[in-house]
Structure formats: C-alpha cells, structure tokens
Amino acid sequence: MTEDTARRADRALVLPTYRRDDVDVHPPLLSPDYRSTVARAPRQPLAHLPQRLTETTGPLLGEGRLGDLDHDLTRQHDGPPQGQRIIVHGRVRDGDGRPVPHTLVEIWQANAAGRYRHASDTWPAPLDPHFDGVGRALTDDRGRYRFVTVQPGAYPWRNHDNAWRPAHIHFSLFGRAFTQRLVTQMYFPGDPLFFQDPVLHSVRDPGARQRLIARYDHAATAPEWALAYAFDIVLRGRESTPFEDGDDDE
Amino acid sequence: MSERLAVTPAQTVGPYLSIGLRWPDGPYVVPEGTPGAFWVRGRIIDGTGAPVVDALVESWQADPAGRFDHPDDPRGAHPPALAGFRGFGRSETDDQGCYRLLTVRPGSLPDPDGGVEAPHLTLSVLGRGLLHRLVTRLYFPDEPTANAADPVLSGIDAGRRDTLVASTAPDGFRFDIHLQGDRETVFFAV
Ligand SMILES: [Fe+3]
Numbered sequence: 001m002t003e004d005t006a007r008r009a010d011r012a013l014v015l016p017t018y019r020r021d022d023v024d025v026h027p028p029l030l031s032p033d034y035r036s037t038v039a040r041a042p043r044q045p046l047a048h049l050p051q052r053l054t055e056t057t058g059p060l061l062g063e064g065r066l067g068d069l070d071h072d073l074t075r076q077h078d079g080p081p082q083g084q085r086i087i088v089h090g091r092v093r094d095g096d097g098r099p100v101p102h103t104l105v106e107i108w109q110a111n112a113a114g115r116y117r118h119a120s121d122t123w124p125a126p127l128d129p130h131f132d133g134v135g136r137a138l139t140d141d142r143g144r145y146r147f148v149t150v151q152p153g154a155y156p157w158r159n160h161d162n163a164w165r166p167a168h169i170h171f172s173l174f175g176r177a178f179t180q181r182l183v184t185q186m187y188f189p190g191d192p193l194f195f196q197d198p199v200l201h202s203v204r205d206p207g208a209r210q211r212l213i214a215r216y217d218h219a220a221t222a223p224e225w226a227l228a229y230a231f232d233i234v235l236r237g238r239e240s241t242p243f244e245d246g247d248d249d250e
Numbered sequence: 251m252s253e254r255l256a257v258t259p260a261q262t263v264g265p266y267l268s269i270g271l272r273w274p275d276g277p278y279v280v281p282e283g284t285p286g287a288f289w290v291r292g293r294i295i296d297g298t299g300a301p302v303v304d305a306l307v308e309s310w311q312a313d314p315a316g317r318f319d320h321p322d323d324p325r326g327a328h329p330p331a332l333a334g335f336r337g338f339g340r341s342e343t344d345d346q347g348c349y350r351l352l353t354v355r356p357g358s359l360p361d362p363d364g365g366v367e368a369p370h371l372t373l374s375v376l377g378r379g380l381l382h383r384l385v386t387r388l389y390f391p392d393e394p395t396a397n398a399a400d401p402v403l404s405g406i407d408a409g410r411r412d413t414l415v416a417s418t419a420p421d422g423f424r425f426d427i428h429l430q431g432d433r434e435t436v437f438f439a440v
Pocket residue numbers: 165168170264
C-alpha cells in the first residue's frame with residue numbers, strides 16, 4: 001500500500017466494531033457475596049470507550065505458543081495423572097453464530113483431589129506429580145477445540161463458612177479482537193455445590209449461568225478410555241457495517 | 251449468518267491465574283535490546299491500599315508507525331515496523347503488586363471521526379476478586395499536545411484524566427493502577 005492509498009483509507013476508516021454485551025450477561029464487578037470483590041471492584045461507573053483501531057484489532061496468537069502435548073493434560077509427564085480421564089471439547093463462535101477459527105484457548109485447573117500446583121494453594125489435598133493442570137489449544141478452522149484432562153476436584157476456600165468451589169476449569173480466550181477477550185470458568189452438570197457458590201451466582205441471570213455449565217456428551221466419549229463434556233463458548237458478535245451483507249466470508 | 255447467540259459470561263481468573271496465564275516471555279512486547287525500548291512498570295493497589303499480588307496486566311498497542319499486523323485494520327494488515335514486535339504483552343503482578351512490560355512507543359492513530367488518537371496502550375487487568383477484566387488505557391506524559399486532542403482522553407472528566415497518564419521513570423514509565431479510592435483509575439466499558 002502506498003502512502004497515498006493509506007491516506008485515502010484513513011479518511012474512510014470504517015471499523016468492524018462489536019456489539020456491546022447486554023448488562024445482565026456478565027457478573028456485576030461488585031458482588032459482595034464474593035468477598036474479594038469488595039476492595040477490588042472499581043466504585044466509579046465505567047467510562048464509555050469507543051471501539052477504535054486498538055480495540056477492534058488484537059493479538060492473533062498462533063502455533064508458536066503451543067507445544068505438541070499442550071492440549072493433553074494427561075500426557076505431559078512420564079506417567080498418567082490420578083483421576084477420571086475426561087475429554088473437554090466445544091466450539092467457539094461469535095454472537096452471530098460464526099466460528100472463531102485459529103484462536104488461542106488457555107485452560108488451568110485443580111487436580112483430581114482439588115489441589116492446584118501453586119505456592120498459595122496449601123490446603124491438605126495431595127499434589128499429583130503427573131499433573132500440572134495447564135493446557136493450551138488453538139481452535140480449528142471451524143472454531144472447535146479439544147482437551148484431554150482429568151475431572152478436577154472441588155476445593156475449599158475461605159470466602160464464607162464451609163465454602164467450597166464446585167469443580168471447574170478456568171478458560172481464557174482471545175477471539176479476534178481486543179473487545180472479544182474473555183476469561184471464564186466451565187462447570188460440570190449437576191454439581192451439588194452450585195447452591196453455595198458466589199462466583200457462579202455472581203452471574204445473576206439463570207440462563208446466562210446455565211451457559212457456564214458443560215453438557216455431558218456421551219457421543220464424544222472415547223470407549224474404554226474417557227468420558228466427555230461439551231462446552232461451547234460464545235464471544236461477542238459484530239455490529240453490522242455498511243460493507244457487510246447477509247452472509248460473511250468467515 | 252444471522253443466528254443470534256447469547257454471549258458466555260465472564261468469571262474471575264481466581265488466585266491461581268499464573269498456572270494458566272504465565273508466559274516466560276509475557277512481559278516482552280518487543281525483544282530485549284530493541285532500539286527505543288523502555289519498561290512500563292506499575293503497581294496495582296486495592297481499596298485498602300494493599301498491593302494486588304494475584305493479578306495480571308495485558309497490553310495491546312500499535313507499532314511505532316501506528317499500524318497493526320491484523321486483517322481487520324481497514325488500512326490493511328501491516329508487518330511490524332520493528333523486528334520481533336508483538337504488540338501484546340502480559341505480566342502477572344509480583345509479591346509487591348508490581349507488573350512490568352518492555353515495549354516501544356506506539357504511533358498515533360487515525361479515528362473514524364477524523365480525529366487523531368494520541369499514542370496509547372490499551373490494558374486489561376485480570377485478578378482474583380475481579381469478576382470480569384477491567385479495561386483501561388495508558389497515555390504518555392510527554393505528549394501533552396497529542397493527549398489534549400485525543401478523542402477518548404478528552405471525553406473523560408478533567409479531574410480524573412491524569413489517572414490515564416503514566417509518569418516518567420529512570421528506565422521508562424510508571425503507571426500505577428488504583429482499583430478504588432481517591433485516585434481510582436478510569437476504567438472503561440468497551
Ligand atoms: Fe479455581
């Protein structure tokens with residue numbers, strides 16, 4: 001592109017902006033039942049940030065960030081980890097149903113006993129020498145990802161009397177643009193600990209909360225090897241632009 | 251496609267974020283030794299004045315020419331003007347609540363309304379006790395003219411604007427992030 005065409009393009013700068021999320025989708029930052037929010041949630045209202053070049057672009061992190069076995073948390077050591085082996089898979093799409101291809105998905109989790117490999121996690125459950133609890137994958141060209149791991153255990157925390165976190169896997173996604181960045185947690189269906197968990201319940205809308213709970217997926221199990229859960233993730237969709245017709249090339 | 255899907259809600263990274271989100275090269279938006287590179291350092295402080303030791307700062311920015319190597323930049327994706335420039339950095343806070351990023355100054359950017367955005371980094375702050383990321387921007391203290399004309403910065407209440415402007419430091423810039431209090435940083439809905 002020459003200087004001149006670049007300058008002309010500047011004048012007609014049309015950005016692929018993203019629909020802002022409905023107010024009831026994400027948890028309120030100040031959710032006092034989750035005690036750590038009290039001293040950390042900003043008290044001033046959030047300012048409006050127009051989506052400009054910095055927000056409508058973002059890091060496109062690829063193969064260079066992945067090792068061969070990063071998606072398989074059961075094969076990162078000499079021996080297999082303790083616990084129930086599971087497959088966790090799903091599709092990453094945007095709010096218009098378009099797959100989000102080739103995007104980095106990072107996960108981390110406790111081991112089968114509910115213990116994290118982290119200096120601050122000191123509750124008396126055993127560490128597993130064969131489990132780090134960290135995984136990375138890229139979605140394929142249809143937005144699909146797949147991990148092999150073990151069922152994480154529940155763990156206690158000091159938020160309230162006899163508080164236990166339901167079993168969960170932490171997920172981090174980049175999407176295609178800064179505005180699509182999402183960090184969340186996946187839960188397992190039917191967990192009896194949901195009722196007392198203020199992190200899950202910080203999402204006020206029951207329908208939105210349900211979207212954090214994976215589905216048991218018998219069709220995706222590996223016979224005589226692993227159970228399977230499906231967890232589909234939806235990032236923001238785009239605002240339509242004058243250049244966008246009914247269908248799209250992605 | 252016109253199928254509308256409901257967005258997945260955010261959840262906190264929790265206290266053990268460094269297990270999943272630590273990259274050995276995370277703080278390096280540019281490789282060490284890059285001409286013009288400097289450190290951005292700062293501390294994250296909560297409403298009690300305590301350092302936030304279990305948080306993560308992520309940064310995203312244009313290259314020194316004001317370009318992005320990204321297909322959605324309507325000016326066209328542009329390979330970085332500097333070798334090894336990644337545009338993205340991430341740094342978890344240490345036991346003093348401090349993060350650090352090695353980067354270079356981005357160029358200024360055209361805006362669709364015909365204005366010019368001053369050089370800036372867009373930051374996400376993730377941490378225990380943060381149920382969703384916080385978004386803020388870092389501007390440079392030695393760009394008073396560009397900052398005064400910046401369409402985002404000039405939209406902020408004048409009394410709080412300086413929370414988005416870094417200060418100079420011996421090896422670069424300092425940008426503290428106050429989650430609450432008199433000096434609460436301006437955070438954005440994006
Ligand atoms: Fe956790």
